[in-house]
Amino acid sequence: MSDPQQLIALRDYHFTYAMGTKPALRHISLEIREGDFIVLCGASGSGKSTLLEVLKPDITPCGVSEGAVETSLTPQEAAIVFQNPESQLLTASVLSDLALPMENCGLPPQVMRRRMAETVSFFGLEHLLHKGPELLSGGEKQLVSLCAALMMQPRLLLLDEPTAQLDPIAARAFFDMLRRVHEELGITVVLAEHRLDEAAALCSGLVLLQNGEVRYRGAPEEVFRRIWREGDTSFLPFVPQLPLCSLALDAEKPLALTPPGLRERIRPLLSGSRKAEEPGMESPSGKAVLSFRDLCFAYEKEEPVLQNLRMELRERELLCLLGGNGSGKSTLLKLAAGILMPQAGRIQRKKGLRIGYLPQSLQACFLADTLEEALADSRGRGGCSIEEQERIVEAFELTALLSRHPYDLSGGEQQRAAFAALLLRRPDVLLLDEPTKGLDPAAKSLLGEVLHRLNLPVLLATHDIAFAAAFADRCAMLFDGAVADAARPRSFFQGSRYYTTAIGKALSPLGCDAILYEDVLSLCGRKERE
8 A cells, every 4th residue: 555645845944034033943854645634733933833834835924945845736735724714704705705715716607616515515604605704703704714725625724723712612613623624525634733632632643843843743642652751841731631641640551632531541540539629719809809780782783792791800819701702701801991881780990990901912912113112112101110021021931022023923922922011011900801812831821820920800701721720710601691600610610511621521420520630630649740
């Protein structure tokens, strides 16, 4: 049996951006063969997005390339789906957006109609065809972008963190569809992704990047086991919770990459109590900093987003807002920040409160030509000293980025920079909309630790279940315009089938309320690795 055909290969490839001072990619030797499902991972700024663009030579960014790129693909045989689906939805209807790639290539009308009919049916998007993109949920937008990318019947599909803005259920649906695209349509997939809990179970190979170079590559189990054995602290945060538990319990046995796999590994080890202890107080104390009383809001000519919502944010509390795309999390933050005004009800704010608001779209956060100038402007507004700015810059690892234009930073770098700029303004309360979007696991841990050290009240909208489980004081679920539930993380996630961590999904059927790696070690009588 012959080996799968090579689609594209990089040979000792280097790439430096036109305005760059150091290579974004170095010594990259990588082969993509027909039938591969490759996941790229690494810290923000490690070169994942650049590598994806290089794998589609017709969109390679401006810069200096060294080394060889060998490809057997035409430009139409490689398609790419970007992190922000709105950048790919360009017309007034889903139907037009799906037709656009074929129209640009001049395909005959009968071919376009046939491809449209079968591809839309495969994705089950018939009910969306005549809607405008602005009426779609985040998950629907990403599925439409994926569907549009497949209209040209590509052999290679490239995706750049496509689930970064999706809620857990929409992300699961997207990964399920991606699996079908790979298995049923035979399309080769290269995916840049931080959600390795889902992606590791799908892929045939992992490529982990560090400073533009390949640090690890191989099958997921092989890569995770090697990181564990080497005790590589730079990459241990990238090992997903399920295989990490497997390694901690017995590194010689096969790794569990799915909830059923971990469930069967742990079942024989459980004895006695199956309840994990939740540290800290049962409910947040302190005075209310923000109080929402019977809050109602609707955008023009649309259904109400919030209806009679009641909630409080208390002193020194980190409150995570969860809920599906379109459930009203971002709207609630904008109302709290005073950007929008409620149509009924009221918001009570502590007198003299200085609010720091971080939106999902970070473009408006940077109004200077360099990151250094943007941070200096924020420091001036907050009255911080230069020494304090230097400490924050160092804490968020921004020193090497100060001379760069903020728009030239990676998504994760922009997120860290925007949060640093916000802190320099010395707010009394933080309103953060998806602050972990684009962040690698180590950067997420740093963000959570910083938020706790600040000792400020924080209202944080997120789809990141693992982050909320690890760092929240309380979690609140928005549904049908109101707070459906609010509780401490363990109580909140206990028994959840969809809105819970990978460990929670694995162990809930066993009667365990464990949701974190540390919980599993405790229940199984193991100690955390030194």
